[in-house]
Amino acid sequence: MESPRCEQRITKVSLAEILRCFEHPISEEQAWAVCFQCCRKMEQLAQGLRPPLHSVFIKGPGSIFIHADGTASFKVYHKSGKSIDVGSIQQSEDKLLEYLGVVIYEALDWGIDSQVERELSDPLEKLLCLMLKLDDEAMKPAVTLQDVIKACEEHLATTSEATSHCEMTCRSLFTEYMELQKLVTIIQTSKEVHLGSPLSCYSPVDLALTGFSEASLWPNVIRELQNGVRLRKATERPQRHAPLKECIHSPYELLLDDIQHKRYTLRKVSD
Template structure:
């Protein structure tokens, strides 16, 4: 059976839609990525509002129509089936964005699994979607500007919000493109292995390539946490043998017997009144 991510082929290396990113990553977005997505989408809505001087109808696409670019910018495009949701009011647009963010945070999780979010993000999503407001005693978030302000003021330097969130989206895009290319190479390797595999082990290819994908994601996460790869030439070479490990007396005796590290000597014993000579340790 083919793994879903291997079938993803982005139209180019400069753009990729949100649904493709979710499928290739095969996991929901992180909280920081959710903040970045929320900020950029609301910024697009505010640009729409500024052009028309007031709020007008706007068609918002699902994940298929949210397009990430290499530089971290996000744009909207009409989906192929033309199923953009038309928002009549700003309040509806804010709620639509909130539900889209929630679906990305919840993507791929089982229905009985409830993801724990940072309190600030959870409150914002609840305010935007008007869901479960009782737990935080908050009012619905109805304006795009209010959402943008929340996204800005959670940062140490609100003035750097635009660049910060672009960087977050750019990193997500670049990592997804790299992973996509890696998965395609794995797919090609699987096809080569299929010619060599034994019929009695039909699941061997799936196990091997799945481990490769998991290893790649672990490596990227390690690098993101600041782990530095050391050149092979700088690896520490052990020139001295490790110090001997102390063993218990009975273990040492057992080793001596196995390795015949002992000397037998003549001993005499009396059996039925007769003296006999033998060997003893």
């Protein structure tokens, strides 16, 4: 029997799930889009849309959700809930933006070796420093939602297209995740059929011997596609001629071959 998650159509996925699925960090363009969509959502909540902004909980990539329509949402604290510490709820706008900045930075740094520092573009690095309060100017006023939204808009050549562009970028991110999950499920199912039992019944060594790996293959494929793949012309491909196998032809095949290669002499027929 399938789980309810499989039966129902998935409409949102956490940023943490996306990162675990792809096993590589998000791109700068995706970071701008996620940041913009999150700030727009905060802006809507601040204007009275439920749930109220003070109930929003941002702590790690698992607390931000990307929806199928390209919008974003957050994990929400409920008074009846016991899973979230009340003292950890961020109620101020600048605190929410600070924690959002931490999540964006984590997503940009996901899976990168601790000894390697990712180089970011100046505008994005400046925005993150502003959100994380890393600016040296102590007397500088706290960053606001409008400051971050404006920075995200000015990142684009046409500021008026920010909403549609960021929505499309987040929608593509969700779609890529769903397609990859579907592909992995198909391969996993086919392997289970081949092995005769669910994959959970086998040890990692057994799965390795059968050539199955849940995660190692797809990030490499995606990384190569993102970096660009050069297609060779057919003439550049190495020609591998298989040795011809001797076979016995029927009289009809021999006759047909003679006709095709014009191995015959026609005699003139008189009227």
